[in-house]
Amino acid sequence: MEKHNVHDFEEPGENLKHKIEEDEDDADKLLCGYGACTPGWLQGFHNAKCLLLVLGICAFIQSFVVNAIFPVGLSTLERRFKMTSTHTGIISSWYDFAVLLVVFPVCHWGNNGHKGRWIGWGGVIMALGSLICALPHWMVDIYHPDGNDVTNQTDFGQCANRDDPECAGKPHSSWFNPYFWMFILGQTLHGVGSTPLFSIGTTYMDENVSQKASPVYLAIHAVLTSFGPVIGVFAGGFLLNLYDDFDRVDRIPMERSDPRWVGAWWVGFIISSISALLIAFPILGFARELPEAKRHRAKDVNQCHAANGDVNAKAPRDLTKLPACVWKILSNPTFLVCIFVGIFESIIINGFAAFMPKILETLLSTNPTLASYLSSVVIFAAATGVMVGGTIIRQLKLQVGGMLKMIIVCHFFALIFTTGLLSHCPQREFVGINLGYEDLSIERAHDFSISAKCNSECHCKMEWNPVCDRNTGHMYYSACHAGCTSMTKNQGSTEWSGCGCLTSNNTFHNLIHGIKEHPEVLNQGYCHQDCGYREYILMVTLFVTVVASFASGIPTQQIMLRVVPFDQRTLALGINWTFVRLLGFIPGGILFGVIIDTACLEWGESCGKATSCLVYDPFKLSWTITGLAIVCKLLSILATIIGYMTYRPSDLDNAGSIQTVDSHCHTALHLVVNDDRLPEQAIIHASYGHM
DSSP: OOOOOGGGGOOOHHHHHHHHHHHHHHGGGOOOSBTTBOOGGGGGGOSHHHHHHHHHHHHHHHHHIIIIIHHHTHHHHHHHHTOOHHHHHHHHHHHHHHHHHHHHHIIIIIHHSOHHHHHHHHHHHHHHHHHHHHTHHHHSOOOOTTSSOTTOOSOSSOSOOOOOOOOSSOOOOGGGOHHHHHHHHHHHHHHHHHHHHHHTHHHHHHTTSOTTTHHHHHHHHHHHHHHHHHHHHHHHHHHTTSBTTTTTOSSOOSOTTSTTOOBOTTHHHHHHHHHHHHHHHHHHHSOSSOTTHHHHHTTOOOOOOOSSSOTTOOOOSSGGGHHHHHHHHHTOHHHHHHHHHHHHHHHHHHHHHHHHHHHHHHHTTOOHHHHHHHHHHHHHHHHHHHHHHHHHHHHHTOOHHHHHHHHHHHHHHHHHHHGGGGOOOOOOEEBTTTBOTTSOBOOTTSOOOSOOGGGTTSOOOOOOOOEEETTTTEEESOTTTTTOOEEEEETTEEEEEOOHHHHHHHHHHHHHHTOOOOOOOEEESOOOOOOTHHHHHHHHHHHHHHHHHHHTHHHHHHHHHHSSOGGGHHHHHHHHHHHHIIIIIHHHHHHHHHHHHHTEEEEEEETTEEEEEEEEOHHHHHHHHHHHHHHHHHHHHHHHHHHHHHOOOOHHHHSOOOOOOOOOOSSSOOOOOOOOSOHHHHHHHHHHHTO
C-alpha cells in the first residue's frame, strides 16, 4: 500500500501564528471600492455574506435568461422571425459553444488574476448579450398576422377573388436570416459573460470563507441558481400573454387564443440586461480577496481520493506542461467513464432544456403559455433529484464504488420511465394535412394538398389562420381554405359561415359516423383536444425520469472530485466541462432541433419559401425522442458498468474520507472539497488509515 508522508499536512504552530499575524497586517490593504474611492461605510458590506448574495443574484440572472426565457420563447421566435427548429436549436447550443471557446483561457488567467473583476466584467458582457437578443423586436416591422394592412376592412381572409400577393423582397430564409445571426451574437456574449461566474466564481467564494462554512455557502449559491429557471418559466409564460407589439400599436388585432398570437418575448431579455448590468457593479467593488481569506487558507488540509496519480500533484502554471497533465488525468479510467456518462446525459438534458415547452406543446396539444407552465414541473423534478442524490450519498456514506452502483440504479429507473413519453395526446385532425376533404385519413406517404375543388375559386393566400369545426373536431388551414365567405363576432369569438368545404366534408362525416345535421359554423383557432389520462401519465413518468436522471448527477460529480489529485481538480473539471460541452450540450440542442423538424407535417410558406413548422406529428416526435433517450441511457449504464469493473480504490479511499458536499446543476458549478479538521487531527487520521 502506498505510503504518504504525514508531515506534508503539518503546519508548525509558530509559523501558523506568524502567517496569521501577517495576514492581519495585509487586511488593511484589502478594501472594498472602486480605485481610490473606498469609503468606510462600504467596508461593512465587504464580507462573505454580501459576496454570496451578489454572486447568487448574478447566477440567478444567468439561469433566468439562458435556461428559461430562451426555451419558453423558442416557438414564438420561430413564428415571429420565420425560423425552423433547427435554427433555434443552433441558437440554444451556441451558448455552450461560446463557453467552450473561452473556458480554458478564463480558468488559466482568471484563476491567477482578480476573480471579482473577471466575474463583474463578465456580467457586463452578459447584459450586452441580453440587449442584443431584444433588438430584433425594434428591427422587424410591426407584426401583422393577416399579412395585410390592419385598416383593410374588405379582405379579412374570406373566400373571394383576389390578386396573388406580390413579394416585396426576397424573404429571409435558411441561414441568411439576419435575426438568426442577431440571436447567435447575443448567445455568444451570454456564454462568454457567464463563463467566469461558473468557472472561477465558485473558487472565489470558497477561498473567502471558512472550511466549515464553505459547503453551506456553496449550497445556497446552487439554490439561488436553480431559482432562475423556476421564476423564469413563470415570468416567460406571463410575458407571452402580452402582445408582441403592445408598445407600438394602439389596438391589439387578435385574441390570445388565436394560433397566430405572438407574445412579448423580448421583455424578458430587457429585464435580464438591466439586472445583469446592475449586479455587475457591486461585484466589481470587491477586493481580490476578503480580509479574512488568508486566515482561512492557512488551516486548509488538502487530501486526495485518487485511483491513480500522485496525491501531492500540482496543476501546472506553465502552459507547456499543461498537455502532459491533461493526458495524465485522461488516463484515469474512472474519470474517463464520468466524462462519457456526462456526454450521454448532456445530449438529453440540453435537448429537453431547450425544447421542453415546445415538446410539451406538441405532445399535449396545448398552447405555448400553458406548455411553459407545465415545464416548471420538470424544473422542480430536477431540483428534487439533486436533493435526493445528495441525501442518499450522505445517509449511506457512499464511496466511489457505491456511487457507481447508485448511478447504474438511477439510470435504470430513468430508462424504464422514459417510455412514458409515448403516452401523448391524439394527433389534431387538419383537413388537407392529415385528413382528406372527404373525411378519410391520408396515408403519410401521400402527396397531399390543402387545395381542393371546394376552395379552387377562393384564391386563398398561404397564411396560417386555422379554424375549427367543434362538432367534428376537424380543423382547416384557414377560413378561406374551408371555403367560408362570411365572418361574424359572437361574444368575443370569431365565427365563420357559408363554408363550402364544410358542407362537403360534413356530408361524408355524417354518413360514416351516423351523425345528424348540425349548424355549419367554424370557430377561429384550434379545437380543444381532450387527452384524458394520457396527459397525467406523461407528466408523472417525465417527473420520475428527471428525478432519477438528476439524482445520478451528484455521485458523478463526486467521483470526478475524488479520483484526481486535489490541486488538479479545477483542471479536471475544466477538462470534463470541455468534452461535455463539445460532444454533449452543443450537438444535443442541434440534434433535438433536427428531430423536431423531421416530425413536421406542414411547413409555412412565404413567397414560395418554407418558414416555420405549422403542424407536428406527435406520434413520430414522441417515438423519435424516446428512442434517442433510451439509447443514451443504455450507453450511460454500459459506461458506468465498465467504470465499476475497472475501478481500483486507492489506500486513501479505503481510509476514512473527508466529508464533501457537492451540488449538481445545468451550469459549470463545482465545489472544491475542504477538510474542516485541524492539522493535528488530519495527521492522526492519516496515520491511522495507513496502519
